[in-house]
Amino acid sequence: MVSENQSVPTGLFITLEGGDGSGKSTQAELLSSWLTDAGYVVVRSREPGGTDLGLELREIVLHRRGDIAPRAEALLYAADRAHNIATKVRPAIERGEIVIQDRYLDSSVAYQGAGRVLDGQEVREISLWATEGLMPDLTILLDLDEGVGRERLDEARTRYDRLEAEKHDFHARVRAAYLALAEASPERFLVLPATDSIDSIAASVRSRVESLLRR
Numbered sequence: 001m002v003s004e005n006q007s008v009p010t011g012l013f014i015t016l017e018g019g020d021g022s023g024k025s026t027q028a029e030l031l032s033s034w035l036t037d038a039g040y041v042v043v044r045s046r047e048p049g050g051t052d053l054g055l056e057l058r059e060i061v062l063h064r065r066g067d068i069a070p071r072a073e074a075l076l077y078a079a080d081r082a083h084n085i086a087t088k089v090r091p092a093i094e095r096g097e098i099v100i101q102d103r104y105l106d107s108s109v110a111y112q113g114a115g116r117v118l119d120g121q122e123v124r125e126i127s128l129w130a131t132e133g134l135m136p137d138l139t140i141l142l143d144l145d146e147g148v149g150r151e152r153l154d155e156a157r158t159r160y161d162r163l164e165a166e167k168h169d170f171h172a173r174v175r176a177a178y179l180a181l182a183e184a185s186p187e188r189f190l191v192l193p194a195t196d197s198i199d200s201i202a203a204s205v206r207s208r209v210e211s212l213l214r215r
């Protein structure tokens with residue numbers, strides 16, 4: 001774990017990123033089972049909504065009827081993140097556990113930054129303030145053409161949340177922002193095509209996580 005406030009190496013913090021329907025929760029579940037079977041203590045979380053407070057914020061930010069101003073939306077995600085990290089993720093990492101989380105601050109940079117067109121650097125700084133600088137050890141980016149993600153969601157969903165309901169352009173900007181983030185920090189990111197088979201993605205993820213565990 002890399003943190004501005006902490007020099008002692010402890011547990012691991014692994015995040016999954018990608019568009020809606022890219023396979024994040026499928027891979028989080030497979031990785032979590034594999035690590036649990038190998039004897040590690042795994043904590044699963046997600047943003048928004050990894051905690052009780054987060055579930056309330058999730059309902060607002062995803063399902064509120066009527067507008068939410070872009071900066072208010074960014075702050076709602078940051079509030080969810082602050083509480084999730086302070087009360088659930090950081091304590092688990094400090095106990096030496098492995099946290100596997102669907103979405104983290106890269107989601108805010110991609111969706112609120114590139115998607116809503118706020119300044120990506122400012123959005124990132126709000127998240128870093130919210131989390132006292134906690135960065136993941138590994139971020140798995142499941143890269144997916146937005147049309148394919150939409151087809152997958154169409155099969156699974158009856159209603160779309162506020163972000164999913166955004167148009168093609170929005171999701172194309174989100175995807176480009178994710179790829180730019182990964183390119184800027186290749187040591188932190190593992191980028192995999194989300195159209196590969198579930199098993200082959202899981203195998204690539206395991207191999208990268210194994211190398212982290214050997215460190």
Ligand code: ADP
Binds near residue numbers: 152195201
């Ligand atoms: P996310 O958590 O990113 O929204 P999910 O893991 O819920 O995505 O997957 C969305 C849908 O796509 C599910 O129906 C899931 O079974 C399917 N799916 C996941 N990974 C793949 C894959 N690699 N190839 C094809 N379908 C997939």
Ligand code: TYD
Binds near residue numbers: 062102108164
């Ligand atoms: P999620 O529940 O992960 O949806 P999915 O399983 O479909 O990927 O996330 C809900 C939505 O919230 C998703 O469309 C992305 C958005 N989001 C942001 O816009 N900013 C953020 O910081 C986070 C964490 C999520």
